[in-house]
Amino acid sequence: MGNFGEKNMFRYFIMFQKNPAAEIQNVYKCDACNFITGNKKDYIRHERTKKHGRNVSPLVSFYPSPITPPPEPAPEPAPCDDKCKFVCKDCNKNCISRVTLWRHRKKCQPTAPVTEEPPVENTHIMKEMIIEVIRQNNQQNAAFIENFTENFTEKFMEKFSEMSKQQTVVTNNMTMNNNNTVNNQFNLNFFLNEKCKDAVNLVDFINSLQVQVSDLVNTGKVGFVEGITTILLDKLRDLDVYTRPMHCTDIKREIIYVKNQNVWEKENDEKTHMKSLVNIIARKNLEQISKWAEQNPDFMTLDSSAYNEYIQIGMNSTGGTVEQQEKNIDKVVTNILKAVVIDKQTERMIASNSAS
Known part of the structure; x- marks a missing residue:
């Protein structure tokens, strides 16, 4: 673990040496693994490693991840235009390409059809027909x-x-x-x-x-x-x-x-x-x-x-x-x-x- 931390510290030092005037906006550090970086993507990639999972599991309640962002709301589907020629038959979502439709269909949950109750007049007529x-x-x-x-x-x-x-x-x-x-x-x-x-x-x-x-x-x-x-x-x-x-x-x-x-x-x-x-x-x-x-x-x-x-x-x-x-x-x-x-x-x- 020490070698890994030294390598990252060295990379961080080289990055700072190349651009000493730049201000480091964010520092992402993992104390459990002795890992530090200024790149958010690198930190996320590190969190997915098996090593991080083994080191952080007993400490997770004391060292919560500093970069876990709040869930972003799902984007609303864009209104259909001339390009939206591909429509999902299950949920009526508009897709701009066949590939997009294919990916969507793999995750789409069909909407249950709404059954309408027969009106009272029809029920009465049906009863008379049965009789x-x-x-x-x-x-x-x-x-x-x-x-x-x-x-x-x-x-x-x-x-x-x-x-x-x-x-x-x-x-x-x-x-x-x-x-x-x-x-x-x-x-x-x-x-x-x-x-x-x-x-x-x-x-x-x-x-x-x-x-x-x-x-x-x-x-x-x-x-x-x-x-x-x-x-x-x-x-x-x-x-x-x-x-x-x-x-x-x-x-x-x-x-x-x-x-x-x-x-x-x-x-x-x-x-x-x-x-x-x-x-x-x-x-x-x-x-x-x-x-x-x-x-x-x-x-x-x-x-x-x-x-x-x-x-x-x-x-x-x-x-x-x-x-x-x-x-x-x-x-x-x-x-x-x-x-x-x-x-x-x-x-x-x-x-x-x-x-x-």
């Missing part, structure tokens, strides 16, 4: 549901009859030894064709099932799976074990028998009959929306309790997207199978007592 769209959608949905239900039911009945001819049927012509129920063996043929011979057909069960507005409201509250399951189970509970149109013999493998055209059939792996049953009941439930709308005329008023309930009913009663509908229908079918499982132990006991 009109909802009203038109309700009319279209009602017509769609009516046409869809008629076509779906008709096609379902045709498919139902066609499948009955193709599937393996458990008929009354099977060799049944109703007196051969030995010990703990469960005779499925005897159970279905003798004990359940008075069971209703699945089609008759569907036609007799009446859905109420309360069922629709409940579906809106609890969701598609629980709502449709409740409707079907309530109807099945009205029938005893031997008159219901379906029986599950194996809940793990989901084996089920349904009665169609007075004949018991084993359901296929796709569970076509059961899924069609769930679809028809779901459509019957959705048809109640028109009656619900009559009971709640203010459902078209935005943000009203009836409007919020209408949205919830619409979302839960349809079952969601196509993928969600398939999953929800499978869940309903599983719930029904659990409710119609045959109690083989009880039936074996009854058969054993009858045989004895």
